[in-house]
Amino acid sequence: MADNVKPRVKAPRKASAGETVTIKTLISHPMESGQRKDADGNTIPRSIINRFTCEFNGETVVDVTMEPAISTNPYFEFEAVIPDAGDMVFTWYDDDGSVYEETKSIALG
Amino acid sequence: MTMTRRSVMVMGAGALVAFGLPMRASAAAEDAIAEFTGGADMGSEGLTLTAPEIAENGNTVPIEVDAPGAEAILVLAMGNPTPGVAEFKFGPLAGSHSASTRIRLAGTQDVVAIAKMKDGSFVKASSNVKVTIGGCGG
Numbered sequence: 001m002a003d004n005v006k007p008r009v010k011a012p013r014k015a016s017a018g019e020t021v022t023i024k025t026l027i028s029h030p031m032e033s034g035q036r037k038d039a040d041g042n043t044i045p046r047s048i049i050n051r052f053t054c055e056f057n058g059e060t061v062v063d064v065t066m067e068p069a070i071s072t073n074p075y076f077e078f079e080a081v082i083p084d085a086g087d088m089v090f091t092w093y094d095d096d097g098s099v100y101e102e103t104k105s106i107a108l109g
Numbered sequence: 110m111t112m113t114r115r116s117v118m119v120m121g122a123g124a125l126v127a128f129g130l131p132m133r134a135s136a137a138a139e140d141a142i143a144e145f146t147g148g149a150d151m152g153s154e155g156l157t158l159t160a161p162e163i164a165e166n167g168n169t170v171p172i173e174v175d176a177p178g179a180e181a182i183l184v185l186a187m188g189n190p191t192p193g194v195a196e197f198k199f200g201p202l203a204g205s206h207s208a209s210t211r212i213r214l215a216g217t218q219d220v221v222a223i224a225k226m227k228d229g230s231f232v233k234a235s236s237n238v239k240v241t242i243g244g245c246g247g
Binding site: 020021022033035055056059060061062063064065066067068069070071072074075076077078079080081083 | 168169170186189190191193194195196197198199200201202203204205207208209210211212213214
């Protein structure tokens with residue numbers, strides 16, 4: 001597992017029903033592409049987050065398949081419709097099988 | 110520097126490698142496009158790909174894709190060692206069919222986005238990005 005993986009999410013705490021809100025996510029991760037070589041000329045093996053999903057109350061907002069061409073500390077910005085109060089669950093899937101999860105509750109108001 | 114026969118040979122070999130690599134990568138990119146579209150024709154209306162004209166650092170190039178009514182958007186970097194960048198699939202709660210992220214580009218090249226619309230048609234947009242420092246390490 002990559003060290004110091006820390007997900008950060010910016011989502012509003014409140015939204016009115018049916019409102020479209022902007023979500024910003026960032027996760028600290030080296031995203032080693034598998035193209036780089038170390039000082040001895042050995043290829044550094046690929047180690048990336050290969051999938052990111054965002055769900056609200058079990059319904060998908062976005063599902064992103066990621067390749068090594070995504071930058072270090074992957075950042076995503078997208079919009080979601082909030083039909084009701086509930087939990088927004090963000091999940092990142094690492095190459096090594098680790099899963100990083102973050103939840104944000106959004107209330108109606 | 111004087112031009113010896115040897116240095117000319119080395120430069121020639123270097124040029125061959127430099128031109129050979131993008132050709133192989135673009136074949137892989139065409140395979141990826143064919144896999145995504147199934148060989149269908151692509152329109153050009155309804156998809157916006159926003160990318161900078163000049164990126165100083167190829168390690169983090171901000172891009173944005175926006176395609177109202179799209180089901181999925183595939184992003185490819187035609188000149189990278191592996192052309193795939195990301196595939197965005199939008200679910201029922203997606204507020205707009207747009208997303209932005211940061212990508213790596215190995216050098217000056219075309220970034221291509223292909224959107225799959227709800228009616229099964231495909232739309233393609235591309236943008237040339239000039240990269241001052243490549244982002245593939247090494």
